[in-house]
Amino acid sequence: MTTTCSSAVAADQGNAPVAEKTGTRSHTRFNTAFIQGSDQPPDLKAFLEGNSVVPGTYRVDVFVNRGLSGRRDIRFGPNPVTGAIEPCLTLDMLLHFGLDAGRLGKPGTDDRQSDSQACFDLPARVEFARVDYQPNNLRLNISVPQASMSRSAKGYVAPELWDRGITAGFINYNFSGSRRSNRGQRADQYYLGLRNGVNLGAWRLRNESSLTYGDAQPFRFRSNRTFAQRDVTALNSQLTLGETFTDSQIFDSVRFVGAALASDEGMLPDSERSYAPTIRGIADTNATVEVRQNGFMLYSGNVSPGPFEITDIYPSGSNGDLEVTVIEADGRRRVFVQAYASLPIMVPSGALRYSLVGGEYDSNQDNGATPHFASGTLVYGLNDRVTGFGGLQLAEAYRAANVGAGINSGFGAISADLTHSVSQQPEQTLSGQSVRLRYANTLAMTGTTFAVAGYRYSDDQYRTLNEHVEELDARAERSGFGRAKDRVEVNITQALPQTSGSLTLTGSEQRYWGVTGKTRQFYLSYNANWRSLSYNLSVQSNQTFERGGQRQTDNRVALTLSLPLGGNPGASRLSFNAVRDSAGDYNQQVGLNGQVLDDRDTFYSVQAGQDNRSGASGFGKLNTTTPFGRFEAGYGQGTQYRAFSVGAAGSVVAHAGGINLGQTLGETFALVQVKDVGGARLNNYSNVQTSGNGYAVLPYAQPYRTNWISLDTRQLGADVELENAVTQIVPRRGAMPLVTFKASVGRRVQFELVRADGSHLPLGARVEDQRGKVLAAVDPTGRALVLSEEDHGVLTVTWADQRCQAAFHLPPKDPQRTYERLKAVCN
Numbered sequence: 001m002t003t004t005c006s007s008a009v010a011a012d013q014g015n016a017p018v019a020e021k022t023g024t025r026s027h028t029r030f031n032t033a034f035i036q037g038s039d040q041p042p043d044l045k046a047f048l049e050g051n052s053v054v055p056g057t058y059r060v061d062v063f064v065n066r067g068l069s070g071r072r073d074i075r076f077g078p079n080p081v082t083g084a085i086e087p088c089l090t091l092d093m094l095l096h097f098g099l100d101a102g103r104l105g106k107p108g109t110d111d112r113q114s115d116s117q118a119c120f121d122l123p124a125r126v127e128f129a130r131v132d133y134q135p136n137n138l139r140l141n142i143s144v145p146q147a148s149m150s151r152s153a154k155g156y157v158a159p160e161l162w163d164r165g166i167t168a169g170f171i172n173y174n175f176s177g178s179r180r181s182n183r184g185q186r187a188d189q190y191y192l193g194l195r196n197g198v199n200l201g202a203w204r205l206r207n208e209s210s211l212t213y214g215d216a217q218p219f220r221f222r223s224n225r226t227f228a229q230r231d232v233t234a235l236n237s238q239l240t241l242g243e244t245f246t247d248s249q250i251f252d253s254v255r256f257v258g259a260a261l262a263s264d265e266g267m268l269p270d271s272e273r274s275y276a277p278t279i280r281g282i283a284d285t286n287a288t289v290e291v292r293q294n295g296f297m298l299y300s301g302n303v304s305p306g307p308f309e310i311t312d313i314y315p316s317g318s319n320g321d322l323e324v325t326v327i328e329a330d331g332r333r334r335v336f337v338q339a340y341a342s343l344p345i346m347v348p349s350g351a352l353r354y355s356l357v358g359g360e361y362d363s364n365q366d367n368g369a370t371p372h373f374a375s376g377t378l379v380y381g382l383n384d385r386v387t388g389f390g391g392l393q394l395a396e397a398y399r400a401a402n403v404g405a406g407i408n409s410g411f412g413a414i415s416a417d418l419t420h421s422v423s424q425q426p427e428q429t430l431s432g433q434s435v436r437l438r439y440a441n442t443l444a445m446t447g448t449t450f451a452v453a454g455y456r457y458s459d460d461q462y463r464t465l466n467e468h469v470e471e472l473d474a475r476a477e478r479s480g481f482g483r484a485k486d487r488v489e490v491n492i493t494q495a496l497p498q499t500s501g502s503l504t505l506t507g508s509e510q511r512y513w514g515v516t517g518k519t520r521q522f523y524l525s526y527n528a529n530w531r532s533l534s535y536n537l538s539v540q541s542n543q544t545f546e547r548g549g550q551r552q553t554d555n556r557v558a559l560t561l562s563l564p565l566g567g568n569p570g571a572s573r574l575s576f577n578a579v580r581d582s583a584g585d586y587n588q589q590v591g592l593n594g595q596v597l598d599d600r601d602t603f604y605s606v607q608a609g610q611d612n613r614s615g616a617s618g619f620g621k622l623n624t625t626t627p628f629g630r631f632e633a634g635y636g637q638g639t640q641y642r643a644f645s646v647g648a649a650g651s652v653v654a655h656a657g658g659i660n661l662g663q664t665l666g667e668t669f670a671l672v673q674v675k676d677v678g679g680a681r682l683n684n685y686s687n688v689q690t691s692g693n694g695y696a697v698l699p700y701a702q703p704y705r706t707n708w709i710s711l712d713t714r715q716l717g718a719d720v721e722l723e724n725a726v727t728q729i730v731p732r733r734g735a736m737p738l739v740t741f742k743a744s745v746g747r748r749v750q751f752e753l754v755r756a757d758g759s760h761l762p763l764g765a766r767v768e769d770q771r772g773k774v775l776a777a778v779d780p781t782g783r784a785l786v787l788s789e790e791d792h793g794v795l796t797v798t799w800a801d802q803r804c805q806a807a808f809h810l811p812p813k814d815p816q817r818t819y820e821r822l823k824a825v826c827n
Contacts, residue, residue, distance in 0.1 A: 057073050063142065089119065090119065099148055122144070128143075157705060165732070167656070168654060171651065176190070236268060254375070282558045305619070324337070329636050336521055344414055346387050347381040355376065359372070369473035374395075384408070389402075390403040390404065403418060404416055412450065416438075449494075502528075538558045560576070561575060563575075586612055591605060601686065623647075627691070629651070630664065657671075661697075668732075721787045747813065750820070753826050763778060765778040768796045
């Protein structure tokens with residue numbers, strides 16, 4: 001087929017049909033006389049006027065620079081200059097969509113530009129701006145230079161597009177288990193962490209709990225928190241009812257049963273995320289690492305020998321020390337405490353953050369004291385450099401007040417605050433203060449990042465609400481270290497010149513008023529590469545100082561080397577690891593790890609080692625990630641011990657369409673449906689695909705932001721056709737939206753359509769099925785490639801003012817053929 005088009009074709013081109021496309025800046029004409037290869041005059045009206053719009057008002061989805069920005073009723077009318085039917089975009093609309101008013105050009109003098117409610121000719125006023133409407137999808141695309149966008153609106157999606165999701169229930173599980181035999185004595189230890197939930201309309205019901213079992217204790221079930229939560233859109237806040245923790249940045253976290261209303265920064269443009277601590281340490285063998293806060297186990301998992309780093313720790317509330325226990329394969333246990341606090345309190349100018357909490361204190365202990373309390377905090381951005389904050393906390397026989405400020409200076413962000421408390425005890429009234437400093441900065445010239453640097457000092461009579469209740473309740477379990485006196489902590493990352501690696505320093509020291517004098521934790525790591533060799537040198541020190549002068553010290557040094565055995569990304573890697581502690585004990589191992597049979601989702605790891613305690617040893621582990629979860633198993637054996645470990649993590653989701661197994665869920669996730677299509681994979685999500693019922697669990701999504709979801713069409717085969725392989729969702733926090741991809745399943749058939757006299761049908765003729773669904777257009781040779789959902793039926797072909805029908809009956813399906821070829825007579 002040869003096609004020639006011109007924007008200046010004269011009107012006197014003989015009798016050739018000439019079509020004019022409207023709705024554009026220039027009147028483009030197409031001379032169809034140059035199209036060859038068809039027996040009949042072509043019918044190209046559907047192609048040339050595919051985007052024509054009838055004047056009126058339409059509710060459309062507005063996309064700005066490919067991001068979903070809003071759903072609005074837009075009026076379409078003729079442009080007085082060009083006559084084309086165009087959307088009427090007012091200045092108020094454009095500002096709502098995130099455009100910068102100062103960069104939209106000066107208003108014109110005509111009546112279309114006279115006020116904020118008049119039609120604003122965006123392409124004429126902003127260079128490189130384009131507006132395109134897709135009537136079939138009710139989608140309005142606006143493209144503008146990024147410089148014309150308001151910085152504060154980056155990534156922001158209007159609340160009317162936030163999706164609260166469907167009614168569904170889920171169980172998210174994390175299981176780890178181990179069995180160790182040492183000198184004939186067996187020790188079992190199992191942990192099951194659960195996050196359960198039900199979504200009912202705007203409400204989200206949640207429970208976090210754990211089940212533990214071991215030789216040292218029977219089965220023990222503990223619930224960490226159970227609550228109901230929903231958005232309060234008008235206030236950009238979350239309403240929480242039930243058993244949970246205060247999320248205070250101002251006061252230490254308190255467990256309570258009651259109600260809380262707190263700002264949700266995720267609903268706002270350019271929001272900041274909560275700080276989560278990183279646990280670093282060194283393991284001698286294939287060990288189990290447990291992390292507890294306030295006695296509740298937050299994490300339990302297996303790590304390989306050498307330095308480890310755990311980042312998926314989500315403590316309840318802020319400013320709570322973490323107790324880390326490392327259980328080696330031979331049963332040895334090491335415990336150290338890592339303190340952490342949130343980043344300096346800073347918000348943008350004019351931003352307001354608040355929290356209001358009221359309820360009953362919950363110590364999570366049987367017969368523990370449960371005084372009523374109320375708490376309120378407020379953070380406000382006074383200007384771009386200064387943030388003011390404060391709060392009040394009131395309980396039975398207790399009150400505390402806080403005031404502070406954060407400053408964004410040229411030397412970094414720093415916040416300082418003072419808390420005054422009054423605790424009325426049975427025999428005395430204690431009144432004291434606590435001072436806290438926090439600092440964060442990145443030095444671009446030196447490549448130094450201070451993630452957290454904090455200091456806190458509390459005098460002898462200062463009491464937090466937790467300490468006040470603990471002293472009132474004689475039955476309460478006392479902290480193992482006593483009340484905190486002062487604490488200093490630092491987390492520094494230093495990038496070294498050129499490609500010589502980086503240094504990471506994490507350290508903290510805390511002193512106590514009780515029997516224990518202080519604890520100190522220190523971790524220093526150097527990472528670098530030499531050609532394809534990666535190496536890491538790390539030092540860890542954990543110390544406890546008693547008042548009487550006794551000191552417990554655990555220092556260790558580790559060296560790790562890793563070398564790929566090949567140039568491709570999936571090549572196996574050879575590793576070496578050596579650890580030595582201050583007691584003179586050492587452990588060294590050589591290992592090999594990589595993919596199993598080029599499977600990108602299944603990995604193996606084997607090690608052989610030597611240490612002065614158990615002699616020679618060997619370890620092996622296999623882990624795989626499937627659409628239904630992540631699973632692993634490992635085995636290790638030394639001269640005097642054997643260790644076996646297993647792990648599994650995933651989810652079970654129940655919904656109106658059935659029950660699906662999935663990978664570990666985030667706080668917000670989604671359900672994807674491709675009806676009647678199993679095995680459809682999602683792009684950009686590792687090993688996520690639809691099961692037999694046509695559903696897949698998308699394990700995580702970003703709340704209040706646009707999430708792109710696309711199907712890998714290469715895996716669908718020729719017998720599946722999608723209306724659209726890419727879509728977007730904007731979920732609310734904790735929601736589970738249903739994402740539906742409309743798919744047609746049938747047989748691919750190339751029909752040769754001819755009339756009764758044997759002549760071909762014209763190019764561009766539309767082919768429809770019996771339900772009026774458009775299947776294809778006829779090509780220049782009279783053929784049409786369609787996906788037929790039926791083995792027999794009738795096709796309707798229309799062109800110009802003519803139509804005909806062609807009956808067909810497909811032969812039995814041949815798996816060897818990609819598509820069928822069939823001649824059909826159209827009468």
